[in-house]
Amino acid sequence: MYRIAVCFIFALGCLACQNLQTEGEIPIKMPETQPTFIVQPGDLLRIVVWQKPDLTQEVMVRPDGKMRLLLLGEITAKGKTLAQIHQEISNDLKKYIQQPVVEIYLLNPNSGVYLFGEIARSGVISPRQNITLLEALILSGGFTPYADKSKIIVIRRVPGKEIRYRFDLGAYLSGEDIEQNIYLQPGDMVYVPTVPF
Numbered sequence: 001m002y003r004i005a006v007c008f009i010f011a012l013g014c015l016a017c018q019n020l021q022t023e024g025e026i027p028i029k030m031p032e033t034q035p036t037f038i039v040q041p042g043d044l045l046r047i048v049v050w051q052k053p054d055l056t057q058e059v060m061v062r063p064d065g066k067m068r069l070l071l072l073g074e075i076t077a078k079g080k081t082l083a084q085i086h087q088e089i090s091n092d093l094k095k096y097i098q099q100p101v102v103e104i105y106l107l108n109p110n111s112g113v114y115l116f117g118e119i120a121r122s123g124v125i126s127p128r129q130n131i132t133l134l135e136a137l138i139l140s141g142g143f144t145p146y147a148d149k150s151k152i153i154v155i156r157r158v159p160g161k162e163i164r165y166r167f168d169l170g171a172y173l174s175g176e177d178i179e180q181n182i183y184l185q186p187g188d189m190v191y192v193p194t195v196p197f
Contacts, residue, residue: 050101117192118147155189
């Protein structure tokens with residue numbers, strides 16, 4: 001009797017699945033790969049040297065882009081990735097330690113993401129991890145009634161130039177162009193313009 005009841009419930013579930021309506025298929029393709037974090041002044045890093053607790057430390061990158069490490073002295077961190085800093089510290093430690101094992105953690109990035117324009121809560125958000133543009137807009141509380149959601153702009157500054165990305169929320173939600181929902185980088189500015197009257 002128990003088996004008959006289970007089979008009956010399973011059959012009902014299959015029938016219900018067949019009656020579900022969909023809005024069409026959207027190809028599964030993630031947005032661009034997450035950006036590599038570039039260290040900037042004010043970032044707080046934790047340097048761990050395995051089995052050498054006396055060399056483990058938390059250090060902030062100074063305004064001049066450098067940081068002072070135990071045993072190694074000053075190294076330049078600004079403009080480098082965590083992997084590059086890891087490689088540099090590992091190589092320098094080889095002068096003092098055989099086969100050093102180093103780990104680097106970003107404890108607190110200095111730069112946030114700036115949102116302004118027709119946003120419910122303009123200002124800076126400081127996500128703990130990389131987030132997409134849409135996630136940042138949600139965290140900001142959404143839009144004002146006058147927001148032009150088809151012409152959102154992301155402004156990104158890189159050495160020597162400024163890059164601008166356009167985001168059309170309607171097109172993204174309809175599945176036309178899901179790649180425009182890029183991952184944001186620290187220091188990015190997101191502008192939501194006003195609907196033209």
